[in-house]
Amino acid sequence: MTITAYQRAQQEGQDVVRAVILDAATRLLVTEGPAALTVRRIAGEVGCSTKVIYTLFGGKDGLGEALWVEGFGRFERRLIAAPTQGDPLADLRAGLDAYRDYALAEPDYYRVMFMGAMPGFKPGGEAGPAARRTLDILVRAVQDCMDAGLLRGGTAEEIAGLLWMAVHGAVSLEISGFFHEADAAQRSRALCSAVLAPYLLPPDDWSAS
Amino acid sequence: MTITAYQRAQQEGQDVVRAVILDAATRLLVTEGPAALTVRRIAGEVGCSTKVIYTLFGGKDGLGEALWVEGFGRFERRLIAAPTQGDPLADLRAGLDAYRDYALAEPDYYRVMFMGAMPGFKPGGEAGPAARRTLDILVRAVQDCMDAGLLRGGTAEEIAGLLWMAVHGAVSLEISGFFHEADAAQRSRALCSAVLAPYLLPPDDWSAS
DNA sequence: AAAGAGCGGTAACAGTGTTACCGATAAGAA
DNA sequence: TTCTTATCGGTAACACTGTTACCGCTCTTT
Numbered sequence A, B: 001m002t003i004t005a006y007q008r009a010q011q012e013g014q015d016v017v018r019a020v021i022l023d024a025a026t027r028l029l030v031t032e033g034p035a036a037l038t039v040r041r042i043a044g045e046v047g048c049s050t051k052v053i054y055t056l057f058g059g060k061d062g063l064g065e066a067l068w069v070e071g072f073g074r075f076e077r078r079l080i081a082a083p084t085q086g087d088p089l090a091d092l093r094a095g096l097d098a099y100r101d102y103a104l105a106e107p108d109y110y111r112v113m114f115m116g117a118m119p120g121f122k123p124g125g126e127a128g129p130a131a132r133r134t135l136d137i138l139v140r141a142v143q144d145c146m147d148a149g150l151l152r153g154g155t156a157e158e159i160a161g162l163l164w165m166a167v168h169g170a171v172s173l174e175i176s177g178f179f180h181e182a183d184a185a186q187r188s189r190a191l192c193s194a195v196l197a198p199y200l201l202p203p204d205d206w207s208a209s
Numbered sequence C: 001a002a003a004g005a006g007c008g009g010t011a012a013c014a015g016t017g018t019t020a021c022c023g024a025t026a027a028g029a030a
Numbered sequence D: 001t002t003c004t005t006a007t008c009g010g011t012a013a014c015a016c017t018g019t020t021a022c023c024g025c026t027c028t029t030t
Helices: A005-032 A039-046 A050-057 A060-080 A088-105 A107-114 A127-147 A156-175 A184-199 B005-032 B039-046 B050-057 B060-080 B088-105 B107-114 B127-147 B156-175 B184-199
Strands: none
Touching (some): A005 A039, A005 A050, A005 A060, A005 A107, A050 A060, A060 A107, A088 A184, B039 B060, B050 B060, B060 B127, B088 B127, B156 B184
């Protein structure tokens, strides 16, 4: 059972087609929303038959999972690219800002990942680890603050979980259109500051910056 | 252009049919989720043609709006029924607990109202005021605390907004299955306590109760 | 060179929201 | 009372959706 050159080439070709399809799906999701993510529409966009999507992704659930991990990959890159300036606490806050920035920049991806768009799709397989990996960035940022003695009084997982709930609550309500005011950023920062306050020694005026 | 007895009877009959259809839709939503909310399925459930739903609700969007206000009505009744014991702060916390209790009791309604289930439906018309009316219960609870001198340092709208973001973040992530631990209630309470802390004078040990 | 296997296009099936048609029923007019 | 008219609702269709059986074509293997 050796792998021939043909099989390798075919495999690589399929990977390319997979990437092209995922690209088209991403473009449709970002520009037209989850409703445009139909198998026929994607197939038409890349110029192939619907059968290809089924052989490469195994149906719409597989495509949903691929989009899920793609979305978390984009999210992860955005979080990692957040500005860092030595102060772990400032870095943590920059990360929380980056969280909100990404959600507002690609709200439909955020809806797919965190608000159950793509009805019928339940994350499973590679979806869970992808999400965990991204959340770990937040946990690590909190851990850095604790290692530097800037936060204390709980585990990093615990504090990161509270921050996650807070920023997700602010961002998801904003995306859903419940807040049509301009000070959403301040509110999100104020919420995160309140969450951090119990674990913080010095006074906290980040939300006013 | 007077209203005849026939027209009144016909109107009342249509109201009854509307209620029956809404009941069937509610039963389907609660027991099988938003995916079961198809026009044909509902029509089959009540034993009529799909045309009736179109004449009474004007399509699936109208039915979505009717379900939206129905959901907020259920939510509102639940929040009003929260135990009250004289202490405004305890009442506020009971209200926040009731918020989470409702979301977990009827998660699919919560998804419809706050997480954009029913793809393609955008709240408009009576949907906005219904949501505002429900959120006003929270604002009023905060206002009661401020009137009693138990909270200070912001407007009731502002504090209620922060609490809403917090409890929604906790509850929506829990509903989506991101927290499979048993201490979700404690985490939600801890988050709300942290949000309240900056506006509170005395120490706060509610989350440990 | 012949046999076998897998990919992919066509076309179908069951399901969705929506609407044109058309019969029935009742209000209003002669 | 009888006839016209308008509205309600059932049937059946249209354009979609996800999914798959069929079948030709290509490439590997013997």
